[in-house]
Amino acid sequence: MTADTQPIPRPGILDVAPYVGGESKAEGVARVIRLASNESALGPSPRAIAAYEARAREIHRYPDGGSTELRAALARHHGLDADRIVCGSGSDELISLLVRAYVGPDDEVVYSRHGFLMYPIAAKTAGATPVAAPEKNLTTDIDALLAAVTAKTKIVFLANPNNPTGTYTSAEDVARLHAGLPPSVLLVIDAAYAEYVRRNDYEAGIELVATCENVVMCRTFSKIYGLAALRLGWLYGPAHVVDAINRIRGPFNVNAAAIAAGIAAIQDGAHVEASRAHNERWLAWLTTEIRKLGLEVTPSIANFVLIHFPDAKGRTAEEADAFLTQRGLILRRVGAYKLPNALRMSVGSEEANRLVVDALAEFLSRKDPGR
Numbered sequence: 001m002t003a004d005t006q007p008i009p010r011p012g013i014l015d016v017a018p019y020v021g022g023e024s025k026a027e028g029v030a031r032v033i034r035l036a037s038n039e040s041a042l043g044p045s046p047r048a049i050a051a052y053e054a055r056a057r058e059i060h061r062y063p064d065g066g067s068t069e070l071r072a073a074l075a076r077h078h079g080l081d082a083d084r085i086v087c088g089s090g091s092d093e094l095i096s097l098l099v100r101a102y103v104g105p106d107d108e109v110v111y112s113r114h115g116f117l118m119y120p121i122a123a124k125t126a127g128a129t130p131v132a133a134p135e136k137n138l139t140t141d142i143d144a145l146l147a148a149v150t151a152k153t154k155i156v157f158l159a160n161p162n163n164p165t166g167t168y169t170s171a172e173d174v175a176r177l178h179a180g181l182p183p184s185v186l187l188v189i190d191a192a193y194a195e196y197v198r199r200n201d202y203e204a205g206i207e208l209v210a211t212c213e214n215v216v217m218c219r220t221f222s223k224i225y226g227l228a229a230l231r232l233g234w235l236y237g238p239a240h241v242v243d244a245i246n247r248i249r250g251p252f253n254v255n256a257a258a259i260a261a262g263i264a265a266i267q268d269g270a271h272v273e274a275s276r277a278h279n280e281r282w283l284a285w286l287t288t289e290i291r292k293l294g295l296e297v298t299p300s301i302a303n304f305v306l307i308h309f310p311d312a313k314g315r316t317a318e319e320a321d322a323f324l325t326q327r328g329l330i331l332r333r334v335g336a337y338k339l340p341n342a343l344r345m346s347v348g349s350e351e352a353n354r355l356v357v358d359a360l361a362e363f364l365s366r367k368d369p370g371r
């Protein structure tokens with residue numbers, strides 16, 4: 001037996017390319033506008049900020065490990081059973097916990113080709129194999145997902161709407177996906193952007209979870225509620241899944257300030273509505289204006305747009321990113337999502353949106369783009 005000279009991580013861990021978040025700085029630029037992480041354009045509710053601040057003098061106390069009041073508030077707001085909700089430190093934590101609970105070495109986790117990066121990362125962390133199903137027109141292809149399922153599949157992840165494409169799967173297609181899965185496979189519907197969606201044929205997943213024993217829905221406070229820094233997410237699932245996750249999560253996985261701010265955020269319906277209305281207006285505006293510049297924009301129903309750039313030297317996504325960054329406009333490169341010719345942009349404030357469109361116009365009209 002040869003002795004290792006240092007501790008060695010479990011198989012799969014060193015195959016994980018660390019998740020790279022959106023940039024927050026641009027060298028030499030004083031004022032930076034961050035549009036790289038699908039954060040809320042309007043920020044959090046003033047009531048959530050007040051609730052957060054009010055916790056300051058209590059930070060020597062452990063939080064309620066069961067997030068009881070927050071689960072009750074979520075249950076009331078969405079008409080759910082509070083006992084079937086688990087809160088987490090962002091939905092990222094819940095995704096990891098689901099994989100930790102249900103996936104082991106040599107198992108498979110199915111997701112769609114341009115699906116959210118945390119799915120393959122979590123799968124590899126468990127020593128499992130992430131299996132990416134092809135998409136059609138940058139949209140999840142249900143038949144391809146089903147075709148990718150094997151006897152080794154433990155979880156199928158569906159981001160709906162999907163990040164970074166902004167496209168979605170109709171309730172009918174989600175039901176068809178579920179109907180095609182063996183009962184032993186867990187379908188995780190990640191509806192991080194559900195609050196932004198205004199489509200009659202969309203359903204975030206609550207109805208399927210209510211009637212099926214192998215469906216879980218994940219949600220977050222990081223997007224429309226504007227609480228990304230506090231790390232707060234939740235899942236709604238069958239009692240047996242909730243039981244499994246509650247056994248392995250940290251006893252105090254959600255902090256007290258997040259719980260307080262989350263409750264206040266849910267209660268400020270006017271702020272959520274204002275955020276939704278702002279998004280609806282500026283998502284449409286950005287899509288139209290960027291297309292007018294001659295760039296392709298994938299139709300999005302979330303709070304971001306995916307902008308496609310040509311291959312031509314001087315006009316590429318990489319060069320556009322550098323050009324925008326010099327002006328303090330930080331968008332997201334999406335090469336890690338197998339979209340090297342695109343940039344993802346969060347819907348921002350009116351000023352931010354106009355600055356990006358103006359800068360893109362300038363970028364595309366450069367006479368000597370090689371410089």
Ligand SMILES: Cc1ncc(COP(=O)(O)O)c(C=O)c1O
Pocket residue numbers: 037038089090091092093116159161162163190192219220221222228231232233
């Ligand atoms: C589809 C999707 N799921 C989950 C998350 C993670 O959200 P959270 O901040 O709750 O961990 C994101 C964040 O961008 C996302 O786009």
